[in-house]
Amino acid sequence: MTDGRPQPALTLDRVNKIYRPKGKPPVRAVVELSLAMNRGEIVALLGSSGCGKTSTLRMIAGFEPVTAGSIRLAGRDIHQLPPARRHVAMAFEGYSLYPPLTVRDNIAFALKAKRLARDEVARRVQEVAHLLDIEDVLERYPSSISGGQQQRASLGRALIREADLHLLDEPMGQLEPQLRALLRGRIKHFIKERGLTVILVTHDQTEANALADRIAVMENGVLQQFAEPASLRQRPANLFTGTFIGEPPMNVLEADVAVTERELRFHLADGVTLGYPHTAFEQAACAALLRRGRVVLGIRPHAVRLAPTGAPARVEVNQWLGDQSHVAATFAGSMLVTVEHRRVPMAPGDVIGVAFAPEDLHVFDIDSGAAIVHGRRAA
């Protein structure tokens, strides 16, 4: 790519979007969103429906005016420009192919406008069609191909364009899981090879994890955390990211923190107590815990350990999925899920012992949800 130093490509500075529907209270779709991404970077906007990710995308593309704040792309302020002058390519969730053109002409559309040589256009279209496995439908019309093929054609039309920024809105939502898994790798390779700068909007964290260099997690219009996939999982900034990222979702348990001479204790519901030696947590972490009193404990299903000497839990279901087993058990008044990378012989009604190592614990503030402790360290 370049000399290695990241160059800013897109900067959102305190961007807000407020919708004012007639006769209804205004809706704050995006709140004070600031975010900077580098050239050649793939960033995923991840969140459930209505979190503000699509509004953000539409503001960057220019289909939606910015209520307040600014957007800079490749050194230019673009938030006042009409969409056509922003140098942004977009793949729409709803395909939006031109019905009177064949798939080939749809994909080649933007290139033809640029007056490229005919065989150069054909070569690039062929390349993208091969990438997306739609070579066999290039001569067909959009109405005669499946939804999945239309979506791939629409994605191809966006990827083939030369632009400062490529926006992909749920680009693989209509595809079958196997195909999706195959294309993820290919698309990432294609993007990286050409050094494209890409924003991907998705609600599917597997997709975000597989494609993105960094992920921006959004909820209720607010950016919750912007970080690399691994650090999102290891150091979630708050309870929302903690429970949103990771499959199956993180187990959460409310607890009172107490300290005795020998131990730091978490008192859970139903009289269950988890005790750790003071040395289990670093001093700053200990102090932060004791300041709170009541907290939320988070533990990932994969990190729950089965130990005969552990605290008792009653098995409710045991589901074997081929490569792993998901066991849900009643523990301290709530449901605790554990994942084992093998087939485990547990039946509903069995009592098992569970244990949580201090390095696997996440602790959150019970009011604000902000992370207090990750593993042994203060957040």
Add this chain to the structure above:
Amino acid sequence: MMTGPGIELVDVTKRFKGQTVLDGVSLAVPQGETVALFGPSGAGKTVLLRLIAGVIEPDAGQVRLGGRDMAAVPPEDRGVGMAFQNFALFPHRSAFENIASPLEARRHSAGAMRAGVETVARMLKIDHVLGHAPRALSNGQKQRTALARALAGRPKILLLDDPLCNVDAKLRFEMRLELPRLLAEEQAATLYVTQDYREAMALGDRIAILDRGRLVQIGTPADIYFAPATIQVARLFGDPTINLLDVIPETDGRRPFARLSDTRAPLDTGLVHAVGRPCVLGLRPEALRFVAAGTAGAVPVTVEAETPLNEKTVTLAVTKRGREILVSRPSGTPGPVDGPAHVGIDASHAVLFDRSSGDRIVPKADADAHKRGAAA
């Protein structure tokens, strides 16, 4: 626990505009059993459910419910409960009225109706939104309302058409854990359509795999996972996907083996009859492990890349002839990051397919396969 005939399909065929959508499908789901109907989109899963519900008619074959031929029985008299993929709630009626519709059809008294609806609504935790119109419900609540409506009439036949596909990942997971208890309580003959192999494995007592209108395989989750009938089935189950390597089995006189990286990877002794035939060897990524050099049957490879996949570490390794193999292991367990390494293959977990037909080659004297299934 499994008693009485539930759903019986005999040679059911359905064509639309000259295209065969279902081709001679025969399937029996007894009372109390849940069969997961799995297949790619366009396989005919939804059509099959609609044939059973009676909203479309088969061109040939028989649909029997509770032992009775349904040929002339309209949908309203079949005693079926069905949940739709798109929920299909009545938009002009409240959640309560939606759920009550099967009871209303049977002219239950207002009191009995209220009691019936409230029982099932409490079970599905939607009793607090019964007065809402469908458009005022969240996606998850809509899905639960649709499910409640299917259950409210306490049907003996339950048809669930991918009811979780339109809800978010977290809720889908929670419902997957809750559903078995719910289904066990109903004791109906349940057909559960899904495109998610994990859901099929978790919820089905048995799994039926439909592909292009034909039933490819019916079996327990272990049957499907360890002894897939075709390459296609093997690919559909498992994440990351099964490794598929072209091989021609050889034999040293004592047992058959496949040549990988000039090393002899032993095969099941029952596979002698496959020797010399062009085959495809299927190896599950999680059944492979890195072993020390010099271990018997260890295949030398070069480790190329490592990617995390949902609490697993997936390693891409390349054999001497440039063939790619994925090896997966739980995150946090040690493994080589790059350079040369050796992969150990467990013969009992390798599956062999005929390369031209794509069908699995069944080991002769499959006795130890049963032992394997029980142990796994």
Add this chain to the structure above:
Amino acid sequence: MEHESRLERWLRGIALALVVTFFMFPIVWIVLMSFQTNETILRMPPSLLFTPTLSNYEALITGRLVSNAGVLEIEFMSNLMNSAILSVGSVTIALLLGVPAAYAFARHQFRGSEDIAFTLLSFRFAPPLLVLLPLTLYFQELGLADTYVGLIWVYQLICLPLILWIVRGYFEDISPDVEYAYRISGHSWWATFRDIALPLARPGIAAAGLLAFIFAWNNFIFALVLASADKQPVTVGALAFVTASGIQYGQIAAAIVLSIAPTLALALYAQRYLVEGLSLGAVKG
């Protein structure tokens, strides 16, 4: 898109004002005319200043028009009654026949269904005069000429295709799954039609019914040929104001105001209905 300057906003406002004036002017003028005498109407140049008079309405309602040529008997009120009977009658029958037919066309592919639907629509293409002559002969033979029944029958040529095609579209927009769900719950096809399809297509049925009513109300040629004086609707009856002694503009204006009042009122009432129907939305899940 909100990329617009103050100038753009102004220009848009002016354009909208022009359009509104263009469409509203005739109606306003007619209303003004209906409160004037023929003399003030014909005054040159026209003026907005006049002493309003109710004489036009009075003449219409009493049925006696006193002009300088003498007293003229007019049957406007009975014409209005005829219009009401014919329009309400034909729309009611068209709804009773057309809505179930539309449902059948929307939900069932039977042999020749498209052909039948298209044939019904094609009645709208044919010039009315083409069918009128043979119809007149038939009707005289059958004793239907100059009867309400006969006229209402002929009006089906206008109303039925309209209702059929509009309502069919609305039925097609309802997800079949919603209806399947109701049937599987244990309800007959008739109950499903009554409880699910009809309520969900209600906005469409209201729109189609309203349009059919307006078309029936405004029809001229069928009534002109097939009805004698006592069965004539207002459209034909208005001809009576063109008398030997001159054209009674004031009365014509008043007659127009009275005759568009019902359709206007209906449209305003139904508008609320239509908007509510469109925002119901959730039909497709």
